[in-house]
Amino acid sequence: MLIRLDDIRRTYQVGTVSVNALAGLSFGIAAGEFVAIMGPSGSGKTTLMNIIGCLDRPSSGSYILDGSDVASLDDDRQAELRNRKIGFVFQSFNLLPRMTALKNVEVPLHYANVPAADRRDRAVKMLEAVGLADRRSHRPNELSGGQQQRVAIARALVTTPTLLLADEPTGNLDTSSGREIMALFQQLNEKGVTIVMVTHEQEIAEYAKRTIRLRDGKIESDETRTP
C-alpha cells in the first residue's frame, strides 16, 4: 500500500463547539491507482485532501505515506515530504504570477536543492511532457486556463512524486480544456503515476478507476470500476 489511513479523525474547534470534519475513516491506496474522492460540500473532502497532502495533521488515527508515519512529523519534515512525495494540482492553478512557466516548474526543485542546470533540464522535459515546450518563457497571465493547469501539472510531477494530489483540477476550466486535462491524467496514470483527485462532478470522477464517496466525515461508498 502506498497510502494507509487508519481511523482518521479531524476535529476543529469553532468557538466552543467542536466540529468533526472527519469522523473516523480508514482506507488504503495502492501504487498506480487513480482515485476520485467525491461528496457534497461539508462532507470532509478538503480536510481529507489536506491530511493526505501533509498540509494538516489528523486529530487522531494513523496515516502512513510510503512507509513513513506522517502524523508524528514536525512542520519541516512534513515540508520535505510534500516536496519529495506529493505533487499538488489546485483548482485555481496557483502558479506564481511573476515567473515564467519554466521558472514555475523549477520551484519545487529549488526546495529539493537540485543544482541549477539539472533543474532546468528536468523542468524543460516536464513541460514537453505536458505539451507546452513552446510556452516555457510565457508568464501565467499569457497562458490560457488549460495551459496554466498543464504548467501546474508539470510542476507537480517534476520532482517525480509518489502521489499526484488534485483538488478540483477542472473546476476553473471549460469543458474541452477539462477533458484535455483529464486525458492527460489518464495518460500519466497509465505510465504509473498514482493520482488522488477531489471532485464533485460525476463526469470527471468517471475518468478515475476507483471512487470514494464521503458523507459527514465518513466513507459512504468505495467502488472500483472494472473495465
Add this chain to the structure above:
Amino acid sequence: MNILEAVTEAVEALYASKLRSALTMLGVVIGVAAVILLVAVGEGARNYITGELSGLGSNIIIITPGKLETKGGFGAYPVGTTHKLTLNDAEALDRRAHTLNGVAPIVLGTMTVKFMNLSRNTTVIGTWPEFQQVRNLHVEIGDFVSREDVDAHRRVVVLGRKVKEQLFADADPLGSLVTIGDYRYRVVGIMQKKGHQLGIDIDDVVFIPVTSGQELFDTDSLFEILVQAKEGGDRLYLAERDIKDIIIHRHANREDFTVTSQSALMETTGNILNILTYVLAGIAGISLVVGGVGIMNIMLVSVKERTREVGIRKALGAKQRDILRQFLIESIIISLSGGIVGILVGGGIALSLPLIFPSLPMTVSTWSVVTAFTFSFFVGIFFGVYPARQASKLDPIEALRYE
C-alpha cells in the same frame, strides 16, 4: 537554493513593485546620506580647527596668569590671590630655561590707530623680537621691534598688512608717525601677509615694544607669555616643568598661573569636536531608523499581499527557513542598496559643497562610510526579521485559501 539565486529572485520580486521599493529605499538613502553628510561637517570642522591650531606655530606653550583648572572639576575658577605675570617672569624664563627655544611676553588691547585723517580700530600687541620666531610671523619690510626698542621704551610700531593698506594704501609708511591712544609711534616695519587663523585676521594688528605697550595700556603686568619649546621627544614635558619651576619660585612658591600646551589645547578641542560629530551622527541615525521602520511597514504589507504565494511555496516544499530567508533577503537588499545610494549621494554632496562654498570644511571619512553601510545592513535585518518571521509562520492551508 543558493544565495545568488535567492538574491536574484528577491531583486525580481522588488522589481515587480518598482515604485514602492524605490520609495522604501529612499527612506534609507536619506538616512545614510544624512549620516555621511553630517559626519562630514563635524569631521571637517574638527580638521579645520585642529589644523588652524597647529598653524599657530609648533611646540607652543601659553602661560596665563591665574590658576585655572582646565581638566576635571566643575569648570574653571581661580584659586587664592594671584601674582600677575610680569616682564621679569618672561626675562627669567628667557635666561634660565634651557629647554626653551624662545619666549615672547604679550600685552594686548584694542586701540584706534590714526594716520592723517584715516583711522582704524585694531589689535595692538606689545612684545619683543622672539615673538616672530615663536609665533612664526615675520616682518617683511623694515625691522621688527628690537631689544633696544624694548629696553628704551621706544615708541615704534610694526604694521600688519591690513592696517598698512587701510592707513597708507600704496604709500611707503616707513618713518611716518601714527597715533595710537595718546602717543605717537614711528613706523619701522611692515609684516608679511598671513590671512586668517581661527577666523581672526592676523594682518589686522600692529606690534609695539612690550614696555611701551605696558605704558599704553597703563599696566605693569602681562596678558600672557608665549613660549616655544625645543623640538623632539619629551621636550614639551620638560619645558613645562622648567617653566613651572622658574615661575613658582618667583611667585613665592605658589602656582598661580596656568601653563597650556598647544597639544593639550588641540586634544581638548579635538575631543569636544568629536563629541559634536557623534551627536550629529546620532541625529542623522534617527532618520536611518525611521527608514528602517519604513522597510518593516512595507515588508508587512508585502507579506500580506503575498500570503497566497507563501502558501503555494509551502505546499511545494518550502520550509520555514526558506520563506524567512526569502523575505529577509528582500529587506536587506532594500536597506543595503539604499545604503550604497545614500553613501554616493551623501558623499557626493559633501565633496561637491566645498566647490561651491570653499570656506566650508568637509571631510568624508572612511569610518563614517563603513559605519553607515554596516548600520544600514543591520537596519535591514532588524526591521526585516519580524515581517519575514510572520511570513514563515503562515499556515499553508490558510495561506492557500487567502484571496
